[in-house]
């Protein structure tokens with residue numbers, strides 16, 4: 114059975130103290146979330162150690178928002194997958210559209226990051242999604258298909274089986290505009306079909322595919338009810354424990 118997952122991507126928000134308080138509030142409230150939902154929070158690098166300590170012993174898993182594409186060495190400002198794993202993370206978000214757009218993250222780099230993360234026992238949350246002009250031109254399937262082919266399909270089936278996919282249409286991220294559940298389900302089904310084509314249908318049935326992009330308490334239940342939507346990657350709404358927990362309780 115594939116896992117249901119609700120993950121909070123804090124992006125570049127909160128002070129260390131605010132982040133620790135938020136993590137504690139999420140851990141305390143998680144008791145009301147159905148037990149078959151995995152809850153993940155992804156704070157900034159500086160917060161990982163105290164946040165991991167704050168949620169130790171709870172059901173909350175910690176994720177990083179990125180990792181380096183080299184294992185170690187003279188790469189000023191970078192943080193290695195091994196460091197993230199050692200600091201208490203079990204997941205790492207890779208290929209977020211903000212990283213692709215603002216930091217020139219290429220498929221080639223992402224394959225390296227995926228392999229390094231997997232070698233450290235981290236589960237990558239691999240983000241895919243089209244821009245508005247790509248959707249308007251009817252190219253969204255081709256764009257997402259290429260993002261899968263160029264990165265995920267470079268991995269062995271064993272490696273790829275550890276990956277969680279997040280479909281995040283760029284036009285819905287932080288905009289307040291959410292994909293309709295029909296739009297999201299359509300592309301989630303396409304992603305699962307592509308996985309089946311590459312790795313087989315048993316494999317595809319086991320992979321969790323999350324929706325991200327202005328997911329909030331008011332729309333989460335409808336999105337999560339879709340057969341190929343296995344949870345959410347939540348940005349803005351993950352910064353308030355109450356909203357994040359309300360989304361996780363939508364299952």
Ligand code: PGA
Pocket residue numbers: 122281285286287288289325326327328346347348349350
């Ligand atoms: P949002 O961000 O929920 O604020 O739209 C989602 C994401 O970028 O992961």
